[in-house]
Amino acid sequence: MDTIAECATTRRCWPSDSLTRVPYWVYQDEANFEDEQQRIFEGPAWNFVCLEADIPNRGDYRTTHVGAMPVIVVRDADGTINAFENRCAHRGALIAFDDGGNVQNTFRCVYHAWSYDLAGNLKGIAFEHGIHGAGGMQRDIRPEGHGPRKLRTTTLYGLVFATLSAETPPIEEYLGADVLGRIRRVLKGPLRIMGRFTQSLPNNWKLYVENVKDTYHASLLHLFFGTFRITRLTQGGGVLVSSDGGHHASYTIDRADDRQSTAYREQQIRSERSDYRLADPGLLDAVDEFGDDIRLQILSVFPGFILQQIQNCLAVRQVLPRGIDRTDLHWTYFGFADDTPEMNRRRLRQQNLVGPAGYVSMEDGCVGGFVQRGIAAAGEQVSVVEMGGEGADSQATRATETSVRGFWKAYRRCMGY
Amino acid sequence: MDLLPHLVDLNADYARAIDNDELERWPDFFLDPCLYKVTTADNLAHGYESGIIYADSRGMLQDRVTALRQANIYDRQRYRHIVGLPSILARNGTELRVETPFLVVRTMRTGVMDLFATGRYLDVVPCDDERQSLRFRERLVVCDGARFDTLVALPL
Incomplete structure (x- = not known):
């Protein structure tokens, strides 16, 4: 049993300083896989998300992923490209569930019809003030604080990349x-x-x-x-x-x-x-x-x-x-x-x-x-x-x-x- | 002349050639030039022309077979095509436009069995010469899903 316990604690040690040796657990370890999401895909990296040609017009969007994170990439009114997490602030449902399309100005979560602008800002809550004065959202709740995370985007010769980290350098430098x-x-x-x-x-x-x-x-x-x-x-x-x-x-x-x-x-x-x-x-x-x-x-x-x-x-x-x-x-x-x-x-x-x-x-x-x-x-x-x-x-x-x-x-x- | 039984025969023999590992017969189901393409419903809807397999001559179909026999490395496997009844969409005197549903079960060397592909064949079949057996001028293999297994070795 000692061997198993020892294994569990040493598992995450890289076996050698040399770049010529790669441990096989790196392709198998669940904890390592979960770490990759935080440290790599949500870390200081530019993730490719789509081509500009995928979303040529205002309101055109594609759904994709940054590692495991579902992401919406959308062309805004001024021609810039926004990317934000595809997760509603309310209950976490996908905001957009198709591969892509065009939404004009608004994404609307199908679950309870909360709506978002093309930058991923929460814009509307269905029945926010209840019905006939009953129900509705408490006044001091600020659901936008739970909103989908926004990614920085950059374009490069028709490629679109996104990053969650403020530390990712400009793409040319990267x-x-x-x-x-x-x-x-x-x-x-x-x-x-x-x-x-x-x-x-x-x-x-x-x-x-x-x-x-x-x-x-x-x-x-x-x-x-x-x-x-x-x-x-x-x-x-x-x-x-x-x-x-x-x-x-x-x-x-x-x-x-x-x-x-x-x-x-x-x-x-x-x-x-x-x-x-x-x-x-x-x-x-x-x-x-x-x-x-x-x-x-x-x-x-x-x-x-x-x-x-x-x-x-x-x-x-x-x-x-x-x-x-x-x-x-x-x-x-x-x-x-x-x-x-x-x-x-x-x-x-x-x-x-x-x-x-x-x-x-x-x-x-x-x-x-x-x-x-x-x-x-x-x-x-x-x-x-x-x-x-x-x-x-x-x-x-x-x-x-x-x-x-x-x-x-x-x-x-x-x-x- | 009722062409439907001939189309059914054509599809049945086409499936047997692939499923019973008689791939060398597969190019003979096509005229030359021809178009054989494996694509998806999504690409078709967008008007995207690419295929994961694309041949516009019988020679290219023969090259597929040669490559599978001599060049490419892949796990041993077998398909079983279940081909539905053809619907004749249009007949303009000299050719038929036909749509036929299919599904393919693939069994690997290990015995693992998957529902590998479903979709429809969109065919153009000339029928101007009653003495000749029917062949495809065009066969678009339109898969329902946009996702393929890592290996699509044999033709669909």
Whole structure:
């Protein structure tokens, strides 16, 4: 019994100062999961909440979450964007229960018809003064004191972020110049939403974020990337990591001389299959729309935002924890308002690479579950994250786990580990 | 000519090809060019064109099968389609517009069984040549919910 008691008290100790060791309990521990809500999602972080294109007009709103907290994001009369907790001051019911819509000036809770303006201020209480002088609210009650919490919002090239903390620095400072430049590179004009899908992941949210940051696995796990030279570690490219570790951008540069490389064959790696050919190679008919030979760029913003450019397939992904071993991944596929019909078709075809049925992403959706299942009895063990050294600096290779270590650097600082 | 029995046959054979692991037959249910797309009622209502699977040629359907057989890594699994009766929405002489409800139960290697997808097929089926068996010019798989399991490997 001593062992169990000792376990309970030492559980929250990080096993090593090194960024190269990650304890498996961090994907399993309920108390840690609850702490993440306070220290990360409600902490000094910018949480992606929607695209500006989701709510173009006054009164347009979307409902989403900041970690576990339900949130309404709405376009106000002056064009600014407000965000507030989706919880009525009265009994805590959702104020808005659809995915989105338009409300003109007022949100009204369906339970007892209390109403709110577009900034989340309580504006009306049904039968506040009772009926015929009887009932009603006591005069000295100030229900607005129990109102939904308000979030600060910021916009960045059509992305909308929100934070609950007064300490979160301006988004440009939060991201750093390198990652900021990589967002600007992709979001070059007014966006056009092409579709939305939610993917239910059977694993802890951090396993998915690590997978996104893990450039080492991409061409090993995914045959599509390997054989068709969409990305291979032998191609040019690298990983940018922000100085706090939390954000990253990895990229691949097309290089004609890679076609001769035999590095994968020499390693006898499964994803090298020279006999594999597409019946309709139109899927890979990509154009260099950003004019810089970067075929693929995957970018993450701590804690749970991803911007993806895989050739001409563009998407944002929002990672929302739903439990220690359940995560919702919200995809929004997009193009630009001025896309030609040819570009639209190109994007539609290339979208086969991503999402729950994606030639590439279907495996990313599974490996998180394989880890969650694999570590079921290994809470006191650690993973080994040593590719490319021990630090979390930017590197000019993708045969590295530097941005995974960066994630843990930012995570441990937020969590106090 | 009463085309309804032929549509029922088409749907029954389509479901058998997928459910009985005869995926190589699946592209043959389509003309070339064609449109096969898996999307959601919500995307359809918004006019959003994307699909989680999108093919506008029979070659792209063949590539799906090749990828599933040779490239992609996923847990072993099986679908069972229960396809309802087709409703012919319109017939303009040379083609039919048809709506057919479906549900799919998926059983994984572990034996875990889920009600995996429900929705409707919105089809365009040319019927100008009575000697030919019916095939899809277009099959939109419109799922009722916006949420998908982490893995949608086999076609719906």
